[in-house]
Amino acid sequence: MKAIQIVKPGELKIIDMVKPVIDEKNNILVKMKAAGICGSDVGIYHGTNAAATYPRVIGHEMVGVVEETGSNVRHLKVGDRVIINQVVSCGHCYPCNHNRGNVCDNLQVRGVHIDGGYREYMAVPEDDCYILPSNLRDADAVMIEPTTIAIQSLSRAKLEDDDMLFIIGCGALGSSILRMARLSKARIISGDIVEDKLNQAKMLGADYTINLLDDNFEEKIREYTCGRGPTVTIDAACTKDSLMNAIKVTGNAGRVITMGFSVNPTEVNQFLITSKELDVRGSRLQNRKFGEAIDLIKQGKIDLTDAVSHTFNFMDAQKAFDFIDSKDYSIKKIALMFD
Numbered sequence: 001m002k003a004i005q006i007v008k009p010g011e012l013k014i015i016d017m018v019k020p021v022i023d024e025k026n027n028i029l030v031k032m033k034a035a036g037i038c039g040s041d042v043g044i045y046h047g048t049n050a051a052a053t054y055p056r057v058i059g060h061e062m063v064g065v066v067e068e069t070g071s072n073v074r075h076l077k078v079g080d081r082v083i084i085n086q087v088v089s090c091g092h093c094y095p096c097n098h099n100r101g102n103v104c105d106n107l108q109v110r111g112v113h114i115d116g117g118y119r120e121y122m123a124v125p126e127d128d129c130y131i132l133p134s135n136l137r138d139a140d141a142v143m144i145e146p147t148t149i150a151i152q153s154l155s156r157a158k159l160e161d162d163d164m165l166f167i168i169g170c171g172a173l174g175s176s177i178l179r180m181a182r183l184s185k186a187r188i189i190s191g192d193i194v195e196d197k198l199n200q201a202k203m204l205g206a207d208y209t210i211n212l213l214d215d216n217f218e219e220k221i222r223e224y225t226c227g228r229g230p231t232v233t234i235d236a237a238c239t240k241d242s243l244m245n246a247i248k249v250t251g252n253a254g255r256v257i258t259m260g261f262s263v264n265p266t267e268v269n270q271f272l273i274t275s276k277e278l279d280v281r282g283s284r285l286q287n288r289k290f291g292e293a294i295d296l297i298k299q300g301k302i303d304l305t306d307a308v309s310h311t312f313n314f315m316d317a318q319k320a321f322d323f324i325d326s327k328d329y330s331i332k333k334i335a336l337m338f339d
Contacts, residue, residue, distance in 0.1 A: 003119035004317045007055045009047025012318050017057070020123035027070030028126050030082060035117040036061030036142030037320060037334045039173065043261060044112070045321055050263040052112050060086035060110050061145040062117030063138050066129070073126050082129040083144050084122065086110045087285055102152070102287040109285065118314060120338060130290040133297050136304060139335045143176070143307040147293040148286035150176040156283040157232045157257050161185035166221065166230035168212070168246060169237030170197035172333045173259070177236055178204050179302055189224055191217065196329050221249045228252070235259060240266065247272050247280070255279045308333045
């Protein structure tokens with residue numbers, strides 16, 4: 001079978017792999033249908049994702065159809081359309097024993113530490129597969145995984161109805177967080193440097209939008225929050241300055257959620273954290289949130305229709321990554337398709 005492998009930073013190759021065979025543990029064979037390109041995949045390609053190991057078949061937003069089942073499979077059947085959990089945890093370490101398997105001491109992430117979904121077939125455990133809503137096309141279904149990341153970040157933020165939330169970044173991640181946050185009664189400010197993305201955030205339900213290139217963006221935030229700053233800030237941009245900006249603008253007793261993976265030094269002001277008694281928390285991956293995300297889609301509370309702006313055949317992965325590097329403003333989300 002064919003697969004897309006990042007051999008080393010900057011080098012993407014189409015390789016041949018042995019088609020996997022199911023066994024007692026990996027008892028579901030999935031024929032891949034679609035796989036999203038995430039910012040972290042781009043980071044692995046460019047060598048800026050500190051968690052990745054090489055060479056690696058990347059891809060962790062993985063949608064497919066069940067082609068074969070093992071004798072010990074209980075619920076799934078051939079033909080079921082599924083999305084695959086990217087998190088592989090040990091189940092017995094301190095984080096796992098405290099229901100934090102997404103930061104397992106022995107964590108393996110498909111597409112990061114072990115091979116992921118940019119290949120024609122995968123063999124995985126049944127418990128890692130979730131049946132897709134029938135009305136959701138394969139391309140848009142890749143957005144379920146970013147939705148789980150959004151659910152996780154809001155869980156870490158402990159968002160409540162009386163909160164004022166500031167989301168830094170209106171890309172695929174920031175938009176997913178906005179969609180989820182809109183289900184609460186919290187007021188929402190979205191910030192970005194691209195006007196088209198800010199307009200999209202407004203359409204998705206942001207109460208206010210701010211261009212972060214404006215010299216007075218901090219004044220605007222104070223205006224929108226009655227002078228005290230947001231109670232929750234989520235950094236979905238993960239740039240050099242975004243964490244410090246989050247710490248600066250967040251009000252007393254607020255929560256700051258960081259989601260970046262850069263190892264480059266970032267300025268942090270201890271006085272601002274201590275004097276305002278901020279909670280600065282990381283949010284990584286997701287902790288068994290697929291069922292919750294799929295239920296929200298079935299209930300009509302989240303609409304992922306046309307969430308993917310561009311598709312490429314998975315054999316054209318290099319073209320897709322080059323297009324992402326072009327910084328074209330029309331890009332919302334790209335999915336690689338296997339048919």
